[in-house]
Amino acid sequence: MYAKVLIEYKVKSLDRTFTYIIPPKLENILQKGMKVTVPFGNGDKTINGFVVDITNEDNFGNLKSIISIEDENLVLNEELLKLGEYVRDTYLCTLISAYQTMLPSSLKIKTITSSYKKYETYLISEMQESFLEDYILNEAKNDMQKEIIQCIIKDKKILKNKFNQSSVKTLIKKGIIKEYKEEVYRINRENQKKDNLLKLNEYQQKAYDEIINNLNKSNTYLLHGITGSGKTEVYMHLIEKVRSEGKTAIMLVPEITLTAQIVNNFYDRFGSDVAILHSALSNGEKYDEYLKILRGDAHIIVGTRSAIFAPSKNLGIIIIDEEHSESYKQDNTPRYNAIDIAKWRSNYNSIPLVLGSATPTYETYARALKGVYNLLTLPKRIGDANLPTVEVVDMSLEMKKRNTVLSDRLKELILEKLAKNEQIILLLNRRGYGTLVTCDNCGNAIKCPNCDITLTYHKTSNNLRCHYCGYNCKKPEKCPECKEGNVRDLGTGTEKLEEELNKLFPSAKVVRMDADTTSKKGSHEKIIRDFKEEKYDILLGTQMISKGLDFPKVSLVGVISADSSLNIPDFRSGERTFSLLSQVSGRAGRSGIESNVVIQTFNPDNFTIMMIKQGTFLKNYQYEMAIRKKLKYPPYYFLVGIKICSKEYEDASKEASKVYNYLKSNLSNEDIILGPTTAGIFKIKSIYRFQIVIKYRFDDNLNNVLKELDEMYIDNKSVYLEIDINPYYI
Ligand SMILES: [Zn+2]
Ligand SMILES: [Zn+2]
CATH class of the missing domain: 3.30.70.600 (Ribosomal protein S10)
Structure with missing residues (x-):
C-alpha cells in the first residue's frame, strides 16, 4: 500500500504530494487525513505531512517508507480535506497552509502531539464489597486507610492524589486496591444539563420555526435583532433541536473573553457537551478540546474564527453571532473569512447557516433584502426593556465653554445616575493619555521611526508609544526636529479621561478597560466581573467595551468622540460608526430602567450621527448604499x-x-x-x-x-x- 503525502514545506512549488510506502506495522492504522513523519530529501532529514490519499498502484519505482504517525487521534476528515482545496483556490494560499490553518495552533508545529495528553491516577479495588467492609472492621490500621476503602466502596473509582499516600501504598502492597492511569480533559464541566431554556416570545418563536422547518437545506439566515432582543436564546433553542436529532453544532463568537457571558450560558445549558476553541487556551487545553470533538465527547462547539474548521461529524447547524465583526476575517495568510467557510460547510452538509447581528454588514443586509438570505427580524427587546433615549451634543459649542472632554449634558447625567446608584459606560476609542505629541515651536508631530504614524503619550509609563509596532521611547524634553520647542501633548485618550473623571467625580469608582489594562491573562474577565458586581460606578474604555456585555444596572452610555471612527477614510466608515455606536448604546437600559445615551461630536449634522439618534438602521443603510452604488463599492462590486x-x-x-x-x-x-x-x-x-x-x-x-x-x-x-x-x- 502507498500513501500520497502533502508535506509541510514553505516553498510554494513543493505544494504537491509525494508517494511513500506504508510499512506493514502502520497498514491497519493509517488513515487518509492523518499527520505523518516521512524522510525527505537526502540524508536523515525528516518532515511532517498529511496523508491525502491511499492507493494500491505500485508503479512508482524506488520509494521511501513513512516513518511514523504523528498522532493517531488527529485525522482531517473527508469534508475538511475538500474544504482545504476550497481555501487554497479562493484565497490563493498553499494547500498545506490551508490544512495547517484548520488545526489548533499547538498542533501545527512539529511536535509529538500525544505528549499533550494529560493523565490522572485513580484507585480501584477488585475485591468484593463484603470483603472490603470486613477489612475496614477488622484489619484497617488507621482512619486514613478506612477512609480510602469507604470512598472506593461508595464511588468505585477515586483520585489517588486526594488521599494519604503512605496509606495508599500500604493498601496497594497488600493487594486490597490497585492504581491505574486514565486520560483526562483539562477543561471539565458538569455533565448535568440544566433545563433552563426560556420561553421564546412571538418574534423569537417565528424565527426559530422558520429555521427548524428547513433543517435539511443549506439556507443562510440573517437573524436581525436589535440589541437586547434575545438572539442567544434563539441560538440555544436551535442547538437544542439539532442535538435532539443527534447532530452537532458550531457557534462562532467574535472574542471569547468579551463574550464570556454567552459561553457561560452554553455551559449552563449544555454542560460537558460543549467544547470551546479559541486562542487564549493553553496548548494542552486546545489539544483536549479538539480531541473531545474528534472523539464525539462534545457536540457543541463554541469558539472564535478558526473554530469554523472544527472537525465536527454530522454537523446540523452553524451559527455566527455578531456577524458584522471584523474578527471573522483573518488578516494574515490565508486571509479567509469565516462566513465564507461557513457557507461552504452549510452547502456541503445541507444545513442552515444563521448569521446574527443588530447591525449586519451592508453586504449581508443587501443579500437578505434581495432574498439570497432569509431575513428574520427581532424588532423588540425582551421583557419590558425599552431602548435608551439618544441625545447628540455639538462639541464645538462646548469648546466655547472650555469643555474639551465632557459636555455639560453628559456631566449632568453622570451626576444624576451616580446619585441613583446606577452605572455608566463611557466609550473613547483612543488609548493612551493624549492622541498626539507636538512641538510648540515648529509644530512637528513626533512620529514612529518604523511606521508612518504619530506616537501616543502614555502617562502611567511616562513614555511615547507606537500602537502599530510597539516602539517606545522616553518623552523627549525638547523637540527632536528643531531642538528648541517644548514637546506637548494634545487630545484626549483613555488615560486622560480616567484622570478627568477622578477629578470631576471624586466619590465615583472608575475602571478603565483598554489594551493597556487588559494585557494580562484574565484581566478582561476580572474587570467585567467587578463591574457587574457593582464594585465600580463608571466603566470607560475603547471599543472593547461595546461588545456583547450585559450589565443590568447600566443606565447611561456616553460616547466621548464619535468623530474618531467617522473620520477614517474608508468607504465602510459610515457603516462601522453606526454599528459601533448602536452596539455601545445597546449596553444601556437592558433591564427596563430608564436610560440615556449621549453622543459627543463636532459633526452633529452628519447623516450617520442623525440616524443613530433616530435609531434607524434601515435609513443609514439606504443612504450608504446609494453612495456605494455611485462609487462602485461592495456589494455592487x-x-x-x-x-x-x-x-x-x-x-x-x-x-x-x-x-x-x-x-x-x-x-x-x-x-x-x-x-x-x-x-x-x-x-x-x-x-x-x-x-x-x-x-x-x-x-x-x-x-x-x-x-x-x-x-x-x-x-x-x-x-x-x-x-x-x-x-x-x-
Ligand atoms: Zn520643534
Ligand atoms: Zn511603529
Whole structure:
C-alpha cells in the first residue's frame, strides 16, 4: 500500500504530494487525513505531512517508507480535506497552509502531539464489597486507610492524589486496591444539563420555526435583532433541536473573553457537551478540546474564527453571532473569512447557516433584502426593556465653554445616575493619555521611526508609544526636529479621561478597560466581573467595551468622540460608526430602567450621527448604499486589495507600477484598477506598502491572473505581495 503525502514545506512549488510506502506495522492504522513523519530529501532529514490519499498502484519505482504517525487521534476528515482545496483556490494560499490553518495552533508545529495528553491516577479495588467492609472492621490500621476503602466502596473509582499516600501504598502492597492511569480533559464541566431554556416570545418563536422547518437545506439566515432582543436564546433553542436529532453544532463568537457571558450560558445549558476553541487556551487545553470533538465527547462547539474548521461529524447547524465583526476575517495568510467557510460547510452538509447581528454588514443586509438570505427580524427587546433615549451634543459649542472632554449634558447625567446608584459606560476609542505629541515651536508631530504614524503619550509609563509596532521611547524634553520647542501633548485618550473623571467625580469608582489594562491573562474577565458586581460606578474604555456585555444596572452610555471612527477614510466608515455606536448604546437600559445615551461630536449634522439618534438602521443603510452604488463599492462590486511591500522604498514603488501594468494588460476591460497609491498607513514596521485595488463584478479569469501574479513574486527576495480577496479595510 502507498500513501500520497502533502508535506509541510514553505516553498510554494513543493505544494504537491509525494508517494511513500506504508510499512506493514502502520497498514491497519493509517488513515487518509492523518499527520505523518516521512524522510525527505537526502540524508536523515525528516518532515511532517498529511496523508491525502491511499492507493494500491505500485508503479512508482524506488520509494521511501513513512516513518511514523504523528498522532493517531488527529485525522482531517473527508469534508475538511475538500474544504482545504476550497481555501487554497479562493484565497490563493498553499494547500498545506490551508490544512495547517484548520488545526489548533499547538498542533501545527512539529511536535509529538500525544505528549499533550494529560493523565490522572485513580484507585480501584477488585475485591468484593463484603470483603472490603470486613477489612475496614477488622484489619484497617488507621482512619486514613478506612477512609480510602469507604470512598472506593461508595464511588468505585477515586483520585489517588486526594488521599494519604503512605496509606495508599500500604493498601496497594497488600493487594486490597490497585492504581491505574486514565486520560483526562483539562477543561471539565458538569455533565448535568440544566433545563433552563426560556420561553421564546412571538418574534423569537417565528424565527426559530422558520429555521427548524428547513433543517435539511443549506439556507443562510440573517437573524436581525436589535440589541437586547434575545438572539442567544434563539441560538440555544436551535442547538437544542439539532442535538435532539443527534447532530452537532458550531457557534462562532467574535472574542471569547468579551463574550464570556454567552459561553457561560452554553455551559449552563449544555454542560460537558460543549467544547470551546479559541486562542487564549493553553496548548494542552486546545489539544483536549479538539480531541473531545474528534472523539464525539462534545457536540457543541463554541469558539472564535478558526473554530469554523472544527472537525465536527454530522454537523446540523452553524451559527455566527455578531456577524458584522471584523474578527471573522483573518488578516494574515490565508486571509479567509469565516462566513465564507461557513457557507461552504452549510452547502456541503445541507444545513442552515444563521448569521446574527443588530447591525449586519451592508453586504449581508443587501443579500437578505434581495432574498439570497432569509431575513428574520427581532424588532423588540425582551421583557419590558425599552431602548435608551439618544441625545447628540455639538462639541464645538462646548469648546466655547472650555469643555474639551465632557459636555455639560453628559456631566449632568453622570451626576444624576451616580446619585441613583446606577452605572455608566463611557466609550473613547483612543488609548493612551493624549492622541498626539507636538512641538510648540515648529509644530512637528513626533512620529514612529518604523511606521508612518504619530506616537501616543502614555502617562502611567511616562513614555511615547507606537500602537502599530510597539516602539517606545522616553518623552523627549525638547523637540527632536528643531531642538528648541517644548514637546506637548494634545487630545484626549483613555488615560486622560480616567484622570478627568477622578477629578470631576471624586466619590465615583472608575475602571478603565483598554489594551493597556487588559494585557494580562484574565484581566478582561476580572474587570467585567467587578463591574457587574457593582464594585465600580463608571466603566470607560475603547471599543472593547461595546461588545456583547450585559450589565443590568447600566443606565447611561456616553460616547466621548464619535468623530474618531467617522473620520477614517474608508468607504465602510459610515457603516462601522453606526454599528459601533448602536452596539455601545445597546449596553444601556437592558433591564427596563430608564436610560440615556449621549453622543459627543463636532459633526452633529452628519447623516450617520442623525440616524443613530433616530435609531434607524434601515435609513443609514439606504443612504450608504446609494453612495456605494455611485462609487462602485461592495456589494455592487467585489474588491481585491493587493499590497506591494518592501523594506526599500524604490523597490516597492517600482514593482507596484509593474504589478499595475500586469493587471491592466491581463484583466478584463470591465474591471476597475485603482492605484498604485500608498497604502492607508504607508510604512509599518519599516516596511513600505503600496496598494492597488481591483473592483470587479464578473471576471472568470481574475483568479488565474492573481495566481500567476502571486507566483511571479514567490522567489523575490526584496518585494512581496499581499493579496486580499474581499478585504475588510482598503
Ligand atoms: Zn520643534
Ligand atoms: Zn511603529
